[in-house]
Amino acid sequence: MTTTPFSAFIRTDISEPSFLSSTPMAFHTLCGVPMYDWVRRACIEAGAKTVTILSEGESPKQVEERAIVLPANIPLITPRELLFFVEHETALVAEFPQDADTFFVRDRDTLNQAEEQLRKRMIRKHQQNGVTIRIPETVTIGPDVFIGQDTVVEGGCTILGNTTIGKECTIGAFTELLDMTVGNRVKIRQSVLESASVGSDTTVGPFAYIRPNSQIGERTRIGDFVEIKNSVIGNGTKVSHLTYVGDSDVGEGVNFGCGTVTANYDGKNKHRTTIGNGAFIGCNTNLIAPVTVGDGAMTAAGSTITDSVPDGAMAIARERQTNKVKRSPFRID
Numbered sequence: 001m002t003t004t005p006f007s008a009f010i011r012t013d014i015s016e017p018s019f020l021s022s023t024p025m026a027f028h029t030l031c032g033v034p035m036y037d038w039v040r041r042a043c044i045e046a047g048a049k050t051v052t053i054l055s056e057g058e059s060p061k062q063v064e065e066r067a068i069v070l071p072a073n074i075p076l077i078t079p080r081e082l083l084f085f086v087e088h089e090t091a092l093v094a095e096f097p098q099d100a101d102t103f104f105v106r107d108r109d110t111l112n113q114a115e116e117q118l119r120k121r122m123i124r125k126h127q128q129n130g131v132t133i134r135i136p137e138t139v140t141i142g143p144d145v146f147i148g149q150d151t152v153v154e155g156g157c158t159i160l161g162n163t164t165i166g167k168e169c170t171i172g173a174f175t176e177l178l179d180m181t182v183g184n185r186v187k188i189r190q191s192v193l194e195s196a197s198v199g200s201d202t203t204v205g206p207f208a209y210i211r212p213n214s215q216i217g218e219r220t221r222i223g224d225f226v227e228i229k230n231s232v233i234g235n236g237t238k239v240s241h242l243t244y245v246g247d248s249d250v251g252e253g254v255n256f257g258c259g260t261v262t263a264n265y266d267g268k269n270k271h272r273t274t275i276g277n278g279a280f281i282g283c284n285t286n287l288i289a290p291v292t293v294g295d296g297a298m299t300a301a302g303s304t305i306t307d308s309v310p311d312g313a314m315a316i317a318r319e320r321q322t323n324k325v326k327r328s329p330f331r332i333d
Helices: 035-046 079-088 108-128
Strands: 006-011 051-054 066-071 093-095 158-160 176-178 192-194 221-229 238-246 248-250 261-263 273-275 286-288 291-293
Touching (some): 006 035, 035 079, 238 248
Parallel strands (some): 066 093, 158 176, 238 261, 248 273
């Protein structure tokens, strides 16, 4: 953006008496990004050849071209303001003045004010790209988020990190997404998803928890009160409700009954469960890893599966029912 080559240095050893914190001021986050990083981004957009983050007590190294030194507590500074500063300073190394006519974060109140302005910038950017954001004053979106056209983000959502959302999705109210990859036409309701991927035409929630290193396939159903951890869920599989799937490799077209649990931890080590294509996992099945359920196999409701189930087999692993006649304390004589 500028015809004057320059480098930028950002001080992170800033402090303010009214900003009480055990965390260095420059590292407090605004829309999920450390304060100093907003200044770094503005420098890059302004055309800085290099941007160096200075730690406590560190000074700019010897420079052979124009350099500017900026405090980390000016997160609202724009590329245009930076260029004005560069063009009007004659010193080889120019220190940004503390009395400059720009917004400085000095305390928690100005921290909140800065975050609100940055949040509005992010909302505006996505609206201009064809995204509908309902009740925008309640939505927070980070600077590295991409959202496809005609996606709807409902109120109360927080979308941060390197998150990519496809076209025509619905991100339901109070959903939290962090470092996620979401396909097209996905519907997510009131759920938390982190460091995972969700394929196109899949539905998630309400109240689901997708944990890191999980891959959810296309046309898949992850329902209410379901937790997926470090697992691969194949296309067309349904995990409808009240189920924990951890450290598992699940095929396509699998149906999980309510209350299924993969018991992946033996007290010392984690083990994986493998479920083949088209399998049917009955309600309240416990799968004691490591264990394999074959293609098209079935587990009977209430079973605890400790041995592998062959393809096409039905496994029943429960105590035979015995009725004790007239032994109930609640019987009616």
